[in-house]
Amino acid sequence: MDNILYGRSQARERRDPDWETWDLKPTSYFYPERDIAGGALTSEATKAQLADDFHDKIILSQEQADDLFRILEEDTQFLAEHNAVDYSLFLVRREAFRQSSQDIAQVQGTSAVPATWRTGIISADGRHMFRASILDFFWAKHKLQPQAMTLLIELWNLLIRRSGPMSITTSPSEYRERFLKMCRAIVEIR
Numbered sequence: 001m002d003n004i005l006y007g008r009s010q011a012r013e014r015r016d017p018d019w020e021t022w023d024l025k026p027t028s029y030f031y032p033e034r035d036i037a038g039g040a041l042t043s044e045a046t047k048a049q050l051a052d053d054f055h056d057k058i059i060l061s062q063e064q065a066d067d068l069f070r071i072l073e074e075d076t077q078f079l080a081e082h083n084a085v086d087y088s089l090f091l092v093r094r095e096a097f098r099q100s101s102q103d104i105a106q107v108q109g110t111s112a113v114p115a116t117w118r119t120g121i122i123s124a125d126g127r128h129m130f131r132a133s134i135l136d137f138f139w140a141k142h143k144l145q146p147q148a149m150t151l152l153i154e155l156w157n158l159l160i161r162r163s164g165p166m167s168i169t170t171s172p173s174e175y176r177e178r179f180l181k182m183c184r185a186i187v188e189i190r
Contacts, residue, residue, distance in 0.1 A: 004092055004118055004131040011094070019094040022054050023136070024186070025086070026178035054091065057188040058130055059123040065189050068117060068132070072183055075134050080172040087175075089183055092131040096122050124190045 008019050060068065072089075079087060115121055120129040170178075 004090065004133050017095050019092055021093075022089075022091045024054055024089040024091055024182065025136075026175070026182045027053065054186050056186075058091075058093075058186055059125045059127070059188050059190055060121075061124045062189050064121055064124065065187055068121075068187070069180075069184070071117060072134070072180060076176045076179060079134070080176045083172050085170060085172050085175040086136060087134050087179070088136045089179075090133050090135045093128050096127055096129045 005019070005021070011019065076087075079085075117130070117132045120131050122129050
């Protein structure tokens, strides 16, 4: 796995604007920490560890969007085939106006290192550089803890209130579908 935050400490030393990061997951799932008693039974620290919200759009060209969605579809297909759920899109955004020589070379297409979602993609409007990667603690549905959680949530839904699945108790194909829908919703093509 690559460290897609490489260069951040040097940017801080130069006093560049700080980089923004998000840990994005589909928020339409049942999260007991958030959804039982309006979240009153859980600490703010616990609730802060839930998925982030991205209240903006990633402005991409059609080619950039096609590349991103191809990668996400391939990677999530692999994860679904291996029974994984509850992964997230780790998204990094920084301003593009203070570009390193490597960034400029990538934009101009002259760098030996191609511009990718791991090295950084300049948005179609030229305002931001984005990096993205799928990561997280991957839950394998066939293991004991996810099976136990699935049973608990099924009992909750049967006996107390129909709340739907959690991100760790849903099927890999259902999680993949919601994950890709979330990713498509944060992209605007120009």
